[in-house]
Amino acid sequence: MKKLLIALALGLLTSSSAWAEISFAILPVEGKGGVSQVQIGEAETSLYKNMIESHKFKIVDRNRIQAIMQEQRLQTSGVIDPNKIVELGKIAGADKLIATTLYKDSSGDVVASFSVIDITTGSVERTAVEGTSNFTASDQGRMVAANILNSYPLLGEILGVAKGVFIIDLGQTHGLKPGDRLFVERKTQLLGDDGEVLFNEENRVGQLEVVKVSGDRTMTKLKSSVDANDPPAKGDWVSPEPIPMKDAVVSTTPLLPNITEGKLLLEDEMDQHYLVVNEGKGEAYRRGKLHLDATGNESIHAYTHYPPPWNNLDNFIIEGDVEFQPIEGKYQSMAIEFRSSGGYIESDSYFFLWYNDGEYRLGRYRQGKSFYILKGFTSPAINPGLEKNHFKVVAVGSKIDCYMNGKFVVGFEDEYWERGEVGFLASSGGYSVVDDVKLWEPVQR
Incomplete structure (x- = not known):
C-alpha cells in the first residue's frame, strides 16, 4: 500500500505569485458575415479596454501581437492550430490566447464568439457566444471580457505574517483599496511514495481585510477564520473573489x-x-x-x-x-x-x-x-x-x-x-x- 504524503501548496505546488496575473494575448478579431472593419475595430478596442481596466491580468500589447504575427506569417484563422498557438504564445510571453470572431446572425445582430486557449497545452479551455440583441460591436467586446473576468480570478499570495499583519503580493495596481475583503485558500496535494500526485484539494481558510495598500503590496488583517486553530498562513492564496469558487x-x-x-x-x-x-x-x-x-x-x-x-x-x-x-x-x-x-x-x-x-x-x-x-x-x-x-x-x-x-x-x-x-x-x-x-x-x- 502506498504511503501518502500531504504537501502544502507552498512547497509542492507552483508558486501562486506566478498566477497572480495571468498573461493574455488577444488575437486580432476576425470578421465574418457582413460586419465592417469599423465594427471589428470597435469590438477589439472594447475587449482590450475592459481586460486592461479590470486590473486582473497582464495583457500583451496589441502592436506586439500584430508584429509577431507578421514576423511568423500567421493569419488569425490559422492560429487555432495547437502548434501555432504554442509558437505564438511563447514568443509573446503569454499564458493564454483569446481568439474572437465577430459576425452577424440571421436577425442582423452583431455576435461575438470567442475561445480561450491555454498556451501550455494548446487546448481550448473556454468557449462561448455573446449575442445580446441590439448590442453594438463594442458592447459585444465588453461581454466577451466580462465572460473571461467571471471565469479567471485574480490570485495572490500571503508573503508573510508579522504581529497579526498579513502581507500579500497584490496592491493598487490590482485595484485593491482599504476595507476590501479578500478570500484565503489553501491548496494541498496527496502524493504517493513515488511522488505521484494522487489528489488535489482546495479549502477555504478564512478572509482578510485590506488595511494599507502600496503599488504591488498590501497590509491586511484577519477578518474571519474557518478554524481558529488554523488561521491563514504564509504561502496561502488570496483573491478579492471567492476562492475556491462556489456556485450560488x-x-x-x-x-x-x-x-x-x-x-x-x-x-x-x-x-x-x-x-x-x-x-x-x-x-x-x-x-x-x-x-x-x-x-x-x-x-x-x-x-x-x-x-x-x-x-x-x-x-x-x-x-x-x-x-x-x-x-x-x-x-x-x-x-x-x-x-x-x-x-x-x-x-x-x-x-x-x-x-x-x-x-x-x-x-x-x-x-x-x-x-x-x-x-x-x-x-x-x-x-x-x-x-x-x-x-x-x-x-x-x-x-x-x-x-x-x-x-x-x-x-x-x-x-x-x-x-x-x-x-x-x-x-x-x-x-x-x-x-x-x-x-x-x-x-x-
Whole structure:
C-alpha cells in the first residue's frame, strides 16, 4: 500500500505569485458575415479596454501581437492550430490566447464568439457566444471580457505574517483599496511514495481585510477564520473573489427568518427627489411617484440608484411599491439592483427581477453582463399585469431573501458582491412606477 504524503501548496505546488496575473494575448478579431472593419475595430478596442481596466491580468500589447504575427506569417484563422498557438504564445510571453470572431446572425445582430486557449497545452479551455440583441460591436467586446473576468480570478499570495499583519503580493495596481475583503485558500496535494500526485484539494481558510495598500503590496488583517486553530498562513492564496469558487445556492425557504427591521435609514415617499433616472423618457417625478419610462429604448434600461449616504450598503432591508404601466409590447420587467458598483454599463451587482406575467429571475451582473443564478420560474406571490406589487429584499452577509406582497418568493446564498448601491432597472421598452420605498438596518428578532 502506498504511503501518502500531504504537501502544502507552498512547497509542492507552483508558486501562486506566478498566477497572480495571468498573461493574455488577444488575437486580432476576425470578421465574418457582413460586419465592417469599423465594427471589428470597435469590438477589439472594447475587449482590450475592459481586460486592461479590470486590473486582473497582464495583457500583451496589441502592436506586439500584430508584429509577431507578421514576423511568423500567421493569419488569425490559422492560429487555432495547437502548434501555432504554442509558437505564438511563447514568443509573446503569454499564458493564454483569446481568439474572437465577430459576425452577424440571421436577425442582423452583431455576435461575438470567442475561445480561450491555454498556451501550455494548446487546448481550448473556454468557449462561448455573446449575442445580446441590439448590442453594438463594442458592447459585444465588453461581454466577451466580462465572460473571461467571471471565469479567471485574480490570485495572490500571503508573503508573510508579522504581529497579526498579513502581507500579500497584490496592491493598487490590482485595484485593491482599504476595507476590501479578500478570500484565503489553501491548496494541498496527496502524493504517493513515488511522488505521484494522487489528489488535489482546495479549502477555504478564512478572509482578510485590506488595511494599507502600496503599488504591488498590501497590509491586511484577519477578518474571519474557518478554524481558529488554523488561521491563514504564509504561502496561502488570496483573491478579492471567492476562492475556491462556489456556485450560488438557491433556497425555497427563507435563509434569514430571524432578521427583521431595525433602524429606519430611508423613507422615500418620492417627494424629496433623491433619485435621477437615466435613459428614461419624460420627467422622473410625476404625480408623487418615480417614473422609469424606457419605452423606445432598444437595448438599455431606464435606471436609477440611491445617492450617498445610501450608496455603500452591505446589510439592509429594502421594500417598496412597483406598478407596470401600459406599453405596446407584451412583456416587460422590473429589477431591484443591489450591492452595485462600477456604474450602469460596467456594473458589478446582484438583481432580483420579475416580469408582468409572474416570472422572476435572480442573478449577478459582472462588467454589465448578466449571469443568471435562477430563471424561468413563476410565483403566485407576484401580481400579474398592471397590478401593484410590494417588493422586499433582505440581505445579510452572503444570504439574500426576496419577498413579493408579503410572501416569500426565493432566497439565495452567494459570496461575490459585499456592498454597494441599491436602485431600480426598468427593462428596455418597459415602463414602471416606484413609490413608498423604505430602507432599514437589519437586526435579529
